[in-house]
Amino acid sequence: MLTIVCPHCGARDQTEFRAGGEADRPRPADPFALTDAEWADFLFMRGNVMGLQRELWVHAAGCGKWFSLTRDTRTHRFAP
Amino acid sequence: MRVALGGTRIDRSRTIHFRFDGRTLAGHPGDTLASALLANGIHLVGRSFKYHRPRGILSAGAEEPNALVTIGEGAFAEPNSRATMVELYDGLVARSQNAWPSLGHDLGAVTGIASRLFPAGFYYKTFLGSSRTWTGLYEPLIRRMAGLGPAPTAADPDAYDKVHAHCETLVVGGGAAGRAAALEALGQGRVILIDEGVATPPLDGVRLLNRTTAFGCYDDNLVMAVERVNDHLPPGERRGPRQRLWQIRAKRIVLATGAHQQPLVFPNNDLPAIMIASAGLTYLRDFGLLVGRRIVMVGSSDAADELRAAGAQVIEVAAIAAAHGRKRVASVTDGQGTRHRCDAVLMAGGWQPAVHLHSQIGGRLSFDPARHCFVPVVDPSRARLIGACAGDVPVDRPSAPVAGPNAFVDFQNDVTLADIDLATREGFVSVEHLKRYTTTGMATDQGKLSNLNAITRLAHNLGGAPGSVGTTTFRPPYTPVTFGALAAHDRDQFIDPTRTTPMHDWHVGQGAVFEDVGQWKRPRYFPRDGEDMRAAVRRECRAVRRGVGVLDASTLGKIDVRGPDAASFLNLIYANGWSKLPVGRCRYGVMLGEDGMVFDDGVSARIAEHQFLTFTTTGNAARVLDHMEDYHQTEWPHLKVWLNSVTEHWAAAVVTGPLARDVLREVVSDVDLSAAAFPHLSWREGRIAGHKVRLYRISFTGELSFEVHCDSRFARPIWEALLAAGERFGITPYGTEAMHVLRAEKAYVIIGQETDGTVAPDDLGLSWVVSKSKPDFIGKRSLARPELQRPDRKQLVGLTMDAFVDEGAQLTAGAADTVMLGHVTSSYPGAVDEKPFALALVTGGRQRIGTSLYAHFGGRSLRCNVTDPVFYDPEGVRLHG
Ligand SMILES: [Zn+2]
Numbered sequence: 001m002l003t004i005v006c007p008h009c010g011a012r013d014q015t016e017f018r019a020g021g022e023a024d025r026p027r028p029a030d031p032f033a034l035t036d037a038e039w040a041d042f043l044f045m046r047g048n049v050m051g052l053q054r055e056l057w058v059h060a061a062g063c064g065k066w067f068s069l070t071r072d073t074r075t076h077r078f079a080p
Numbered sequence: 081m082r083v084a085l086g087g088t089r090i091d092r093s094r095t096i097h098f099r100f101d102g103r104t105l106a107g108h109p110g111d112t113l114a115s116a117l118l119a120n121g122i123h124l125v126g127r128s129f130k131y132h133r134p135r136g137i138l139s140a141g142a143e144e145p146n147a148l149v150t151i152g153e154g155a156f157a158e159p160n161s162r163a164t165m166v167e168l169y170d171g172l173v174a175r176s177q178n179a180w181p182s183l184g185h186d187l188g189a190v191t192g193i194a195s196r197l198f199p200a201g202f203y204y205k206t207f208l209g210s211s212r213t214w215t216g217l218y219e220p221l222i223r224r225m226a227g228l229g230p231a232p233t234a235a236d237p238d239a240y241d242k243v244h245a246h247c248e249t250l251v252v253g254g255g256a257a258g259r260a261a262a263l264e265a266l267g268q269g270r271v272i273l274i275d276e277g278v279a280t281p282p283l284d285g286v287r288l289l290n291r292t293t294a295f296g297c298y299d300d301n302l303v304m305a306v307e308r309v310n311d312h313l314p315p316g317e318r319r320g321p322r323q324r325l326w327q328i329r330a331k332r333i334v335l336a337t338g339a340h341q342q343p344l345v346f347p348n349n350d351l352p353a354i355m356i357a358s359a360g361l362t363y364l365r366d367f368g369l370l371v372g373r374r375i376v377m378v379g380s381s382d383a384a385d386e387l388r389a390a391g392a393q394v395i396e397v398a399a400i401a402a403a404h405g406r407k408r409v410a411s412v413t414d415g416q417g418t419r420h421r422c423d424a425v426l427m428a429g430g431w432q433p434a435v436h437l438h439s440q441i442g443g444r445l446s447f448d449p450a451r452h453c454f455v456p457v458v459d460p461s462r463a464r465l466i467g468a469c470a471g472d473v474p475v476d477r478p479s480a481p482v483a484g485p486n487a488f489v490d491f492q493n494d495v496t497l498a499d500i501d502l503a504t505r506e507g508f509v510s511v512e513h514l515k516r517y518t519t520t521g522m523a524t525d526q527g528k529l530s531n532l533n534a535i536t537r538l539a540h541n542l543g544g545a546p547g548s549v550g551t552t553t554f555r556p557p558y559t560p561v562t563f564g565a566l567a568a569h570d571r572d573q574f575i576d577p578t579r580t581t582p583m584h585d586w587h588v589g590q591g592a593v594f595e596d597v598g599q600w601k602r603p604r605y606f607p608r609d610g611e612d613m614r615a616a617v618r619r620e621c622r623a624v625r626r627g628v629g630v631l632d633a634s635t636l637g638k639i640d641v642r643g644p645d646a647a648s649f650l651n652l653i654y655a656n657g658w659s660k661l662p663v664g665r666c667r668y669g670v671m672l673g674e675d676g677m678v679f680d681d682g683v684s685a686r687i688a689e690h691q692f693l694t695f696t697t698t699g700n701a702a703r704v705l706d707h708m709e710d711y712h713q714t715e716w717p718h719l720k721v722w723l724n725s726v727t728e729h730w731a732a733a734v735v736t737g738p739l740a741r742d743v744l745r746e747v748v749s750d751v752d753l754s755a756a757a758f759p760h761l762s763w764r765e766g767r768i769a770g771h772k773v774r775l776y777r778i779s780f781t782g783e784l785s786f787e788v789h790c791d792s793r794f795a796r797p798i799w800e801a802l803l804a805a806g807e808r809f810g811i812t813p814y815g816t817e818a819m820h821v822l823r824a825e826k827a828y829v830i831i832g833q834e835t836d837g838t839v840a841p842d843d844l845g846l847s848w849v850v851s852k853s854k855p856d857f858i859g860k861r862s863l864a865r866p867e868l869q870r871p872d873r874k875q876l877v878g879l880t881m882d883a884f885v886d887e888g889a890q891l892t893a894g895a896a897d898t899v900m901l902g903h904v905t906s907s908y909p910g911a912v913d914e915k916p917f918a919l920a921l922v923t924g925g926r927q928r929i930g931t932s933l934y935a936h937f938g939g940r941s942l943r944c945n946v947t948d949p950v951f952y953d954p955e956g957v958r959l960h961g
Contacts, residue, residue, distance in 0.1 A: 003300040003329070020710070027674070027715050031861030039861050043675055056714065060706070066713040075442075076299050 002076055006059040007067050020056030022046050023068035049073060082119045085390045087368025089278075090115075096170035100125075100149075101183060113166040113174055114140065114147055115367035123352035124407045125149060125163060127179040129228065129523070130494040132186045134407045136352025138491060140164050140359035140366075142276055142293065142559050143340045143528035145492035146350070150175045150229040155237050156315075159229025160524060160560065167278065167291075167312035177229040184407070228524075241309075241321035242568035247272045247287070250303055250330035252294045252437060254280035257467030258336030262286045265334070272328060274305055278312070292326065294337075296556030297437040297463065303328045304556070306565045323565040333463035335437055339453075339473045340528050342429030344379055345497055345537075347484035348403040349427070356529075357383065357428035364390055372424025376400070376412050379428030380476055387426075395420050399479040400427070415479075431473035432532045438463055439554035447547030451475055453532060454551055481537060489537065490530035492523035500534055504541040511549045514538055521552060524560045581634035582731045582795035587813075595816060598699040600635045603815040613817065614909075621821050621911035623812035624781055628737035630802060630813050633787060634795065637682075637701025638730055639708065642691040643721035650684065650692060652716065653708055653858060655841060657851040661686045666761045666776055669694075670841055670849045671704065672859025676868055678835045678844065680704050683778050685763050693726070695778075697831045701727055711858065730774075731795030733802055736785035738961070739809045744775070744786055746805035751775060753786075760960045769794075769801040779959040781822040782952050821908040824919055827876065827949035834876060834905045834919060840868050843921070844876045845949065874902050875925035878947035879918040881935070884909070885944065889937035891922055897934070904935060910951070919949055 002014040028034055028042060047053070053073050058066045070079035090110035097106055100117060107116030114137045117125060123136040125147045135146040147163035151174055159177065166174070176183045249265035251258045254275030262273040262283055272287045273280075274294050282288050289307055296304040305326040310318040341358040343349060353372060360371045361383045374393045377384055381396040388394050399415030403425060411421045430452040435445060444457040448471060455471030465471075481487065487497040499518045508517045520534040521527025527534070531551065539546045567575075579599045587594070592603035593613070605616040623629045641650060650658040654669040661667050666685040673679045680703075682695040696704040708723050735743055741753050751758065751766035758764055763776040771794040779785035790798050803811060820830070829835065829844050840863065841850050851857065862868065879885070889904045902922035910917055918935075922928060928946045935942045948954070 001298055001300070001302050003302075020714075031856060032864075034861070036865055039865070043862065058706075058710070064709060066710065 002078075004057060004069075004078070006062060006065070008063045008065050009059060012059070012062060016059060016061040017057050018060040020058055020066065022049075023054040023056045052079060081121060081373065082369045083364070083390045085368060086365045089366040090368060092368070096168060098168055098170070098172040098174065100174045101176055107168045109168070111168040111367060112140075112164055113149065113151075113161075113168055113172065114144070114163040115363055115369060116168050117163065118363060118371055119367070119369045124183060125352075126176050127183065127186050128350070128494050129178065129492060132178065133350055133486070133494070134186075134352055135350060135491070136408070137163060137355065138343065138359070138529065139340075139356050140362040141340075143525060145490075145523065145525040145529055148177055148228060148492075148524075150177055155232050155234035157229075157232045158562070159231060162559075165276075165559075169312060169314045171314050175229075236562075236564045238322040238564055239320075240562075240564045240568040241324040242565075242570075243324060243326055245272060245287075245326060245328045246270070246330075247328065248331045249334060250274070250301075250328055250332070251334045251336060252303070253336030253338060253467070253469070254288070254290075255336060255338060255467065258334070259283060261334045261336060261466055265332070269331070272330070274303075274326075289326065293559055294437060295558040295561055297333070297440045298556075299441065301330045301333055301463075303330065303333065303437070306561050323562060325565045325568055333437075335463050335465045335469050336467045337434040337437065337469040339431040339433045339468035341431050342478065342532050343491075343529055344400065344427040344429050344479060345481035345487050345489055345533055346400045346402055347482065347487045348405070348409075349400075350486065350488045350491055351403050351405050351409040353405075353408045353423060354403060354425040354427065357426040360424070360426040361386065371426070372422065374422045375424045375426055376420055376422040377426045377428070378412075379478055380474075383426075395422065399482070400425070401482055402484060428476060429478040430476050430532065431468065432528075433465075433469045433471055433473060434528070435465070435469060436526065436554045436558045438465055438469075439551075440556055445551055447545060449545060449547070452477060452536075452546075454546075481533065489533045490518075490520040490523065490527065492525050492530075493519045493521075495520040495530070495534070497537060500537045501541060504538060509538070509542060509549075511535060511538060511552055515552050526554065526558065527552075579635070579728075581632050582792050583632045583634065583733075583799045586796065586799060587632065590813065592813075592815065597635060597816070600698060602635055602698075603632065603813070605815040605817050606813050617815075617817045617821065618909070618914065620812055620814035620818035623810065624737045624783055624814060624818065624822055625912050626738065627810045627812070628735065628739040628743055628806055629781075629818070630799075630806065630811055631734040631736070631815070631819060632799075632813075633732040633734045634730070634792070635698040636727070636732055637696030637698060637704060638726045639694040639696065639701075639705055640691070640724045640726045641684075641694055641708075641721060642688075643719070644690050645719040645721045646690050646692050649708075649712065649716065649719050649721040650694070651851075651854055651857060653711065654684075655850045655857055655859060657854055658684070658686075658692070663688055664762055664764070666763055666778060668761075668849065670846055671707075672841070672857075672862075673837075674858055674862065676840050676859040676862030676865070677837055678829075678831065678839050678841060678846075679707070680831055681829070683761075683776070685776060700831060701725065729792060730789045731792045731799075732790075733788045733795075733799055734780070734785060735788060735802060735806070735811075736779065736781045736783045738784060738958070739806075739811075740784045740786055741961075743802065743806040743809055743811055744788075747801050748773070748775065755961065768798045771798055773798065780819065780828055781959075782826040782828075782956075783822075783958050784961040785959065818911075820906070821911050824906045824908055825911055825917070825950075825952035827878070827919065827951070829876070829919075830906070834921070838874075839921065840873070842868075842875075843873055845926075871927075872924045874921040874923050876905075876949050877920055877922050877925035877929060878949040878951055879904065879920050879933070879935070879944040880947055881916055881918070881942055881944040883942055884916045885918050885935045885942055886937035887918075889935040889942075891920060891933045891935055891944070893933060895934045895941050895943070901933065917951055918944070920944075922946065 005011045090108040105120045126135045137147040144162040144164040148160045150159045151161045179186045248269030249271045251262045251273045265271045274289045274292045276293050292305050292307040294305040307324040310322050341356045370392050376395045384394045397414040401413045404411045432453045435456045438456045445454040448455045456465050495518045503517050508514045521531045536546050539549045587603045594601045595604040607616040647658045663686045666683050671680040680700045684694040747768050749767045751764045760777050774789040776787040887907050890900045891902045904918045904920045907918040
């Protein structure tokens with residue numbers, strides 16, 4: 001079980017958090033400017049990175065805040 | 081046989097008694113069950129897993145694969161306890177396992193049937209034949225033949241504890257190396273020292289956990305350990321929890337877990353009284369006993385003199401070609417072919433460091449040819465290993481394995497050298513495949529005494545060194561852990577919170593039958609005078625359709641949405657528009673996922689210009705709030721809106737039926753209840769029994785309905801005031817079952833019943849809800865995808881038929897068709913006429929209205945007429961009343 005550092009609360013057990021998938025893929029400002037294929041890509045496709053990945057987490061059983069961090073998907077180590 | 085020398089762990093001045101397979105035997109305080117049995121000359125303690133071979137005590141510690149016994153009786157029984165780890169107490173009751181009819185005369189071993197049933201890879205070979213051969217012959221036979229001790233059938237009556245601990249340094253292993261490391265770490269903050277044994281004396285400043293096994297090491301230096309708090313005490317002297325689960329986060333971990341001396345492989349090496357050499361010495365030094373009078377020592381004879389001094393005859397041999405005997409070793413043939421009579425054998429294979437915890441978290445291993453064992457690869461980012469577990473073990477080149485019948489590699493899973501050789505010949509040349517095919521190393525002992533010999537043999541067969549084939553992955557737990565300790569307090573009513581409404585006690589008093597909806601207890605129906613569910617639901621439904629009913633709807637999710645951008649926010653969250661909804665009015669809304677599929681539904685009310693109250697389905701309340709928070713925080717943080725769950729702040733009672741208004745007129749003040757002043761889908765504030773209430777005209781039954789919401793603290797008097805006022809109108813409390821029937825007749829969908837994450841608003845006939853004018857909302861772009869325009873999407877329809885159909889029944893066009901066109905989502909008897917009706921999702925369903933389909937369930941087919949899904953008052957005259 002990982003220790004995750006919530007930017008608001010500090011280091012807590014992983015069980016207090018929920019993963020929100022890859023970060024830095026904002027919802028398109030005008031979804032209708034995208035073709036069907038582009039929209040499907042946004043909806044369904046993920047990078048599935050092996051290595052350093054920016055990802056979203058929420059301190060669900062804590063302060064409830066969303067934040068992003070960088071994790072190495074091979075080792076589970078969080079980058080500072 | 082107890083001798084005068086040694087015995088540091090036992091108190092010879094006191095004698096205690098225990099029972100083994102019904103015999104009463106004596107031992108001393110400090111004995112383990114294994115040492116006490118050996119002191120009584122008992123070597124045969126169990127039968128093996130597959131072949132029912134007589135087995136004895138192989139080791140003196142946690143690595144024991146053979147001496148598994150059941151401790152205690154009835155619900156307290158603990159099967160598969162290692163006799164070497166069970167501390168003796170007065171009155172202990174132990175039984176041998178896997179023997180029938182008795183340990184001494186086991187039929188499985190006599191017939192030899194087992195050895196034909198279980199060659200290497202037996203699951204893939206033996207059980208060929210029809211499926212009837214499996215259920216009729218093989219499975220019962222194997223269940224009878226193979227196995228460990230039976231689990232008790234009653235619930236575990238013991239209590240368990242679970243604690244978290246934090247420290248700067250955690251040392252695992254209380255031997256000399258571990259104790260030195262603990263003292264050394266004292267200057268760097270809190271130190272916890274874990275030791276499996278009992279004898280570790282306290283160290284100043286160190287938190288010492290005796291009788292505690294660290295069984296798992298996880299990411300970020302989390303170590304899980306189980307402390308046996310009471311297992312060593314007679315039942316009458318036990319206080320507090322039986323065991324305690326420790327979850328320890330450490331800044332640094334030091335492993336001083338020692339090493340396990342390995343067995344040698346030769347025919348009949350599993351006979352009772354053939355033991356690991358170091359164990360024979362432990363029994364002498366710690367427990368003051370000799371494991372035999374005439375002992376053969378093979379591999380290493382370092383301790384021969386010590387055994388002689390204690391009174392044993394010791395024969396030293398370089399190698400053993402075979403052992404002989406039936407229920408105990410009687411002689412051995414040495415490497416030169418000479419036969420030696422004996423009553424015990426001490427064998428010294430190499431020493432394998434106990435690297436399990438290091439390996440569990442991904443620490444690497446390398447093969448050390450000089451010591452013939454796998455040693456940990458030093459990695460400064462991981463736990464530090466010291467002493468024997470770091471590879472500081474004697475250089476002991478073990479004698480080569482000797483092939484032949486019954487030369488065991490894995491004692492607990494009954495895997496022989498011949499099995500390994502067969503697997504290699506059959507092409508299982510990867511160590512991971514070998515493990516799965518032969519099951520070597522997969523028993524509860526995790527291969528502590530078998531992995532090294534198995535890997536060595538595989539490498540030999542392939543013509544390489546053990547390092548070339550690698551090792552299998554070590555997984556937690558290091559030794560078996562009781563489910564009780566893992567669950568600890570999280571059992572029975574504590575496994576999950578139970579949520580009850582403020583009216584719960586009233587429902588209990590009325591004899592309500594409850595159902596679980598998420599964590600909530602909701603009345604399902606209120607049986608009267610011996611009614612069954614069907615009769616009660618019929619009465620409750622009729623009361624609502626003809627008179628008036630009352631439902632506790634407090635469990636409804638409620639989210640307070642407020643701020644200057646509240647309406648803009650809801651416009652993005654919901655498929656429908658909110659900007660023009662006036663204060664005092666309500667609107668039904670549908671929430672979609674970004675994929676366009678229905679996620680939740682419910683009514684929202686505009687409380688003030690900048691405040692809405694959003695109702696969610698009972699089971700989805702937390703998910704909906706999470707969903708809103710997610711979008712607010714990550715996508716639209718610029719919107720000034722605040723979200724709060726107020727589910728438990730507000731209790732709610734639904735008063736519904738043609739007489740609902742008449743009931744409310746009796747108790748509500750400050751509100752004009754007339755249809756003109758207080759129309760459908762609006763809300764007003766009033767008073768009942770002196771308390772402020774909000775009345776919402778929302779209908780989930782199709783009848784005239786008022787939802788009475790109030791501060792939860794005053795819910796009980798308000799509920800009772802409503803029932804008192806309704807008495808002369810025959811007000812009838814109803815439960816969720818009647819609610820379902822009533823809503824289904826109106827085709828009001830239930831999220832999770834009519835929807836499953838693949839259902840879009842139009843599929844449910846809810847296109848009218850979806851705003852055409854809003855430029856964007858969650859799911860809008862997806863609704864324009866071609867997949868969601870297809871005319872053959874599954875659509876909600878009604879079904880009528882002559883008999884009841886099961887929910888989930890598949891639907892086809894013809895009685896004998898196999899092409900499934902959809903399925904039944906809801907099925908009930910009609911509220912008043914009791915005629916069976918159903919809702920279903922059917923491919924191109926709306927086009928099929930007026931045709932028929934066949935429902936298939938429980939081996940039968942039933943003809944169904946496809947209808948409009950709204951069965952009751954399609955014009956909505958009644959709910960506007
Ligand atoms: Zn936090």
